[in-house]
Amino acid sequence: MISVAVQYFAILREQRGLAQEKIATTAGTAEALYDELKQRHGFTLPAARIRAAVNDEFVSAAAPLRDGDRIVFIPPVAGG
Amino acid sequence: MFRLSAESFDPAALQRTLGDQRAGACVTFEGWVRDRNEGQPVGSLEYEAYGPLAVKEGERILAEAHGKFPILGAVCIHRVGHLQLGDLAVWVGVTAEHRGAAFDACRYIIDEAKARVPIWKKEHYASGDTAWINCATKGEHAGAEAPPPA
Numbered sequence: 001m002i003s004v005a006v007q008y009f010a011i012l013r014e015q016r017g018l019a020q021e022k023i024a025t026t027a028g029t030a031e032a033l034y035d036e037l038k039q040r041h042g043f044t045l046p047a048a049r050i051r052a053a054v055n056d057e058f059v060s061a062a063a064p065l066r067d068g069d070r071i072v073f074i075p076p077v078a079g080g
Numbered sequence: 081m082f083r084l085s086a087e088s089f090d091p092a093a094l095q096r097t098l099g100d101q102r103a104g105a106c107v108t109f110e111g112w113v114r115d116r117n118e119g120q121p122v123g124s125l126e127y128e129a130y131g132p133l134a135v136k137e138g139e140r141i142l143a144e145a146h147g148k149f150p151i152l153g154a155v156c157i158h159r160v161g162h163l164q165l166g167d168l169a170v171w172v173g174v175t176a177e178h179r180g181a182a183f184d185a186c187r188y189i190i191d192e193a194k195a196r197v198p199i200w201k202k203e204h205y206a207s208g209d210t211a212w213i214n215c216a217t218k219g220e221h222a223g224a225e226a227p228p229p230a
Contacts (some may be wrong), residue, residue: 007130007197008223009129009130009200009201010128010200010212010215011215039098041157044215045215045217047193047215053130053133053198056132056133056136057113057133058137068150072133072198074130074133074198075200075212075214075215076214076215077194077196077198077199077214078194078199078201078212078213078215079127079129079170079194079197079199080111080158080170080190080194080199
């Protein structure tokens with residue numbers, strides 16, 4: 001079990017109802033953690049449409065998570 | 081320089097920061113809040129950004145533009161917060177010795193910024209509905225996923 005900080009933006013922030021939280025998880029990768037949270041909170045976006053960032057840098061879906069990481073799940077972007 | 085701004089800003093002042101006697105061309109792009117999207121009347125827009133990574137990714141795009149095109153200067157500023165119709169949402173300015181590189185780099189920067197920088201846009205419609213653009217899933221209107229193959 002590791003403890004990570006998750007930060008939510010945009011549609012995920014609204015669907016979660018908060019902007020950040022600490023989570024204890026057994027998920028080994030960013031994608032596994034997203035799937036766990038999606039199930040728990042009813043996120044509508046499938047993992048395939050989400051990118052992940054760890055400690056303010058993009059990572060692959062299979063990137064391993066470590067205790068203390070700060071994770072952001074990035075819904076499809078729409079600047080401009 | 082890539083920056084996020086919670087306040088409206090003056091494009092003329094930004095353009096002056098690009099001043100360079102070697103430059104024979106300055107191309108700028110302004111993205112404005114438009115009154116409709118995919119046929120739906122839009123009343124206002126909210127932009128939200130993941131600040132630290134948005135700035136990093138924006139700076140990477142500007143560095144790429146410097147690598148790909150013979151330009152002298154490049155700046156991009158993106159608004160965050162609640163914007164009204166006609167407001168300036170994003171500004172890109174590029175200087176170069178010649179116009180071709182300035183046009184090409186300006187186009188590159190805005191296209192890449194829209195595709196890669198973690199900024200999200202929520203449209204508020206005249207109907208009172210709202211939608212996060214590109215985030216719809218089945219059964220919703222904007223950017224809805226294609227149905228799975230039969």
